Amino acid sequence: MEKVYLDYAATTPVDKRVAKAMEPYLSEKFGNTMSLHSFGQEAKFALDQSRQTLADLINAKPNEIIFTSSATESNNLAIKGIVFNMPKGSRARHIIISSIEHPCIMETTKWLSRGCKITKLPVDKYGMVNPKDVEREIRPDTILVSIMHASNEIGTIQKIAEIGKICRGKKVYFHTDASQSFGKIPIDVKKMNIDLLTASSHKIYGPKGAGLLYIREGIKLVPLLHGGGQENGLRSSTVNIPAIVGFAKAVELCQKEMKTEAKRLSKLRDKLIKGILKIEGAKLNGDKKLRLPNNVNVSFPYIEGESLVIQLDMHGIACSTGSACSSIKLEPSYVLLAIGLKPQEAHGSLRISLGRFTTEKEINYLLKVLTKIVKQLELMSPFKHEK
Numbered sequence: 001m002e003k004v005y006l007d008y009a010a011t012t013p014v015d016k017r018v019a020k021a022m023e024p025y026l027s028e029k030f031g032n033t034m035s036l037h038s039f040g041q042e043a044k045f046a047l048d049q050s051r052q053t054l055a056d057l058i059n060a061k062p063n064e065i066i067f068t069s070s071a072t073e074s075n076n077l078a079i080k081g082i083v084f085n086m087p088k089g090s091r092a093r094h095i096i097i098s099s100i101e102h103p104c105i106m107e108t109t110k111w112l113s114r115g116c117k118i119t120k121l122p123v124d125k126y127g128m129v130n131p132k133d134v135e136r137e138i139r140p141d142t143i144l145v146s147i148m149h150a151s152n153e154i155g156t157i158q159k160i161a162e163i164g165k166i167c168r169g170k171k172v173y174f175h176t177d178a179s180q181s182f183g184k185i186p187i188d189v190k191k192m193n194i195d196l197l198t199a200s201s202h203k204i205y206g207p208k209g210a211g212l213l214y215i216r217e218g219i220k221l222v223p224l225l226h227g228g229g230q231e232n233g234l235r236s237s238t239v240n241i242p243a244i245v246g247f248a249k250a251v252e253l254c255q256k257e258m259k260t261e262a263k264r265l266s267k268l269r270d271k272l273i274k275g276i277l278k279i280e281g282a283k284l285n286g287d288k289k290l291r292l293p294n295n296v297n298v299s300f301p302y303i304e305g306e307s308l309v310i311q312l313d314m315h316g317i318a319c320s321t322g323s324a325c326s327s328i329k330l331e332p333s334y335v336l337l338a339i340g341l342k343p344q345e346a347h348g349s350l351r352i353s354l355g356r357f358t359t360e361k362e363i364n365y366l367l368k369v370l371t372k373i374v375k376q377l378e379l380m381s382p383f384k385h386e387k
C-alpha cells in the first residue's frame with residue numbers, strides 16, 4: 001500500500017541533506033564546545049556558524065539566539081524567564097495570550113497563574129486576534145504579550161507586526177511562538193518589533209531535540225537550567241552540536257527554497273481545499289488567505305474526526321484531528337471551540353498538513369479516499385439521521 005504522510009505540522013522527516021550535514025558531528029567532530037583543545041574549538045566553530053545562519057533568517061544578531069531542546073522549552077524560558085526576572089516586590093504580573101496558543105503556552109501560563117494574572121484574548125471566526133484587543137487589554141501591570149505567529153491547528157497567520165508595534169509603544173515585552181511559520185514565511189524580528197521568538201527544528205526537516213529562542217539584545221531572562229553557564233548563562237548543559245548543525249542546515253534549505261516552496265504548497269493546498277469543499281457539509285476552518293501555505297483544516301458535520309483519521313490510516317494516509325498533543329485526549333479542540341465551532345463540529349475536524357515531499361498525486365489520492373470514506377461514515381452516523 002502507498003504510504004502518504006500529510007501530518008507535517010506534527011513533525012517532519014529529517015531531510016537527507018540535513019542528516020548528511022549532521023553526521024560528522026556525531027562521530028569525528030564530537031567535541032564539547034567548552035573545551036579549550038582543538039576538538040572543543042571545532043565544535044565551538046560549528047556552533048557559532050549555526051547561530052549565524054539562524055540569526056540571519058530572521059534578521060537577528062547571533063548573540064540574540066539561544067539554543068534549547070525544543071519549542072516547548074523556548075516558550076517556557078521566554079515566559080518564566082521574563083516573569084522570574086521581575087524585581088522582588090514588583091506588582092507587575094499581568095500576561096496576555098490568545099485563546100488558541102499551543103498547549104505549552106497554555107500550560108505554562110496556567111501554572112504561573114498562582115502568581116500572575118492571565119488574560120486570554122478571544123479570536124474571530126477565522127482564528128484572528130484583533131490587535132486592538134491587545135492594545136485595550138494592556139494595563140500598567142502588564143509585562144508580557146505572547147501571541148503565536150501561525151496556528152498549528154488552523155494555519156491562521158496573526159498580524160504580528162501590528163501587535164509588535166503596539167507592545168513596543170506601550171513598553172510591554174512581546175513574545176511570539178513561530179514554530180509553524182519559521183522557515184516557511186518571512187520573519188523580520190526588527191521590522192516586526194518582536195522581543196522574543198520561539199522556533200523548533202523538527203518542524204522544518206531538522207532533527208528533534210533542537211529549538212531556539214531569539215531574545216532581543218538587552219532583555220534579561222532568568223534561566224530554567226543552572227549549571228556550567230552555556231548559551232550565555234541562559235541554558236546550561238553541554239550543547240547538542242549535531243542537532244544544532246542539523247537545525248542550521250534545515251534553515252539554510254528553507255531559506256533557499258522558501259519562495260518557490262510556499263508557492264508550490266499554496267497551489268496544492270488550494271486544490272485540496274477546493275476538492276474537499278465539494279463534499280457535502282464540509283467546511284473550512286481558519287482564514288482563507290492569511291493562512292500557512294501547508295495547512296488545511298476542515299470539519300464534517302456528522303463524523304468523528306478520530307474515525308476519519310483511522311479510516312485514512314487504513315488507506316495509508318497520515319493526517320490528524322488537530323494538534324498532535326491534544327489528539328489523544330479525545331476532547332474537542334479548544335482552538336476550534338475558540339473560533340466558534342460547536343463541540344460536535346469540532347469533533348468532526350481533520351487537519352491535513354502538507355510539506356516538502358508532498359506531491360500532486362498524493363493530494364489526488366487523498367481526495368479520492370476522503371470522499372469515499374466521508375460518505376461511508378455518514379451512512380453510519382447517528383447524527384445524520386436525527387436531522
Ligand SMILES: *Cc1c(COP(=O)(O)O)cnc(C)c1O
Nearest residue numbers: 070071072102152177179180200
Ligand atoms: C510543535 C509546536 C510546538 C512544540 O514544539 P516542540 O519543539 O515539539 O516542543 C510549540 N508551538 C507550536 C505552535 C508548535 O507547532
